[in-house]
Amino acid sequence: MSVKLLVSRKRERGLRTLSFDFILLIYQYKKFSKENSVEGEVMAEWNQILRRKEYSQENPDEIVVNLASILEKRKFKRVLDLGCGTGRHVIYLAEGGFEAYGADISETGVKQTNTRLRSRKLEAEIIKCDMKSIPFIDSCFEAVICVRTIYHQKLKEIRETISEIHRVLKKNGLLLTNFHAKRSSKYRKGIKIEENTFMQENGPERGVLHHFVDENELRELLKDFKIVDLEAKEKMRDGYLRSHFNVLAEKTSALWISKVSKL
Numbered sequence: 001m002s003v004k005l006l007v008s009r010k011r012e013r014g015l016r017t018l019s020f021d022f023i024l025l026i027y028q029y030k031k032f033s034k035e036n037s038v039e040g041e042v043m044a045e046w047n048q049i050l051r052r053k054e055y056s057q058e059n060p061d062e063i064v065v066n067l068a069s070i071l072e073k074r075k076f077k078r079v080l081d082l083g084c085g086t087g088r089h090v091i092y093l094a095e096g097g098f099e100a101y102g103a104d105i106s107e108t109g110v111k112q113t114n115t116r117l118r119s120r121k122l123e124a125e126i127i128k129c130d131m132k133s134i135p136f137i138d139s140c141f142e143a144v145i146c147v148r149t150i151y152h153q154k155l156k157e158i159r160e161t162i163s164e165i166h167r168v169l170k171k172n173g174l175l176l177t178n179f180h181a182k183r184s185s186k187y188r189k190g191i192k193i194e195e196n197t198f199m200q201e202n203g204p205e206r207g208v209l210h211h212f213v214d215e216n217e218l219r220e221l222l223k224d225f226k227i228v229d230l231e232a233k234e235k236m237r238d239g240y241l242r243s244h245f246n247v248l249a250e251k252t253s254a255l256w257i258s259k260v261s262k263l
């Protein structure tokens with residue numbers, strides 16, 4: 001759908017969508033259509049995975065459920081689900097009365113999320129985009145969730161994504177995300193792409209990148225945020241150790257202020 005059409009469709013729907021027109025940074029939206037680009041390859045890979053219904057869970061992750069009660073206490077309303085997949089968290093947030101936005105690189109994910117929203121008569125704005133270039137204006141979200149998603153990239157792209165999330169969050173806005181831990185049995189499995197980043201060769205995420213961190217690296221990545229909560233989660237399944245970090249972080253200042261204060 002063209003940007004013009006998208007915006008006029010939103011306008012027809014009335015008041016609630018005015019905010020969407022306002023916060024979408026239209027010119028960036030054009031970046032995501034090139035079929036031969038890296039984005040095109042990543043998108044195609046995820047389209048296939050999502051079509052196989054590997055990530056069509058109904059229930060929200062418990063960390064998102066916990067976040068919702070924090071958001072209610074803070075009276076935060078506008079939330080972006082970055083890498084929304086087939087929409088389980090967008091649906092959960094919209095049902096809970098939040099102003100929910102979803103974004104995913106996969107058009108299959110976008111379509112399935114919209115279909116699931118429509119069948120429940122819920123409203124949320126879902127767009128296709130690459131998480132390292134988020135097409136929304138600065139300081140417009142009170143929370144961003146990026147669950148089971150951010151680590152599917154190389155380190156440089158993870159940094160770009162974190163910087164984009166920081167940009168679109170309001171001051172005191174919250175980021176909920178998670179990272180694979182190096183303690184995980186999956187660490188160093190598959191094709192090495194760069195230090196700590198591997199491409200899976202088997203299983204449902206065949207062809208997909210996974211980046212692994214330890215706690216120090218995670219804290220360094222999020223150095224422009226205040227860490228509100230950091231939890232290391234581990235469990236054995238089928239003889240494998242699954243180990244990851246859940247992190248809740250707060251944007252405490254505009255980036256230029258935090259950089260000046262470190263001089």
Ligand SMILES: C[S@@+](CC[C@H](N)C(=O)[O-])C[C@H]1O[C@@H](n2cnc3c(N)ncnc32)[C@H](O)[C@@H]1O
Pocket residue numbers: 042046047050055057082083084085086087088089103104105106109129130131132146147148149152
């Ligand atoms: C493992 S699924 C998780 C989906 C959802 N967050 C959930 O918890 O159910 C990862 C999602 O990230 C999306 N994704 C991968 N790389 C992306 C990128 N560069 N930009 C935006 N979305 C991306 C995929 O299309 C997929 O929907």
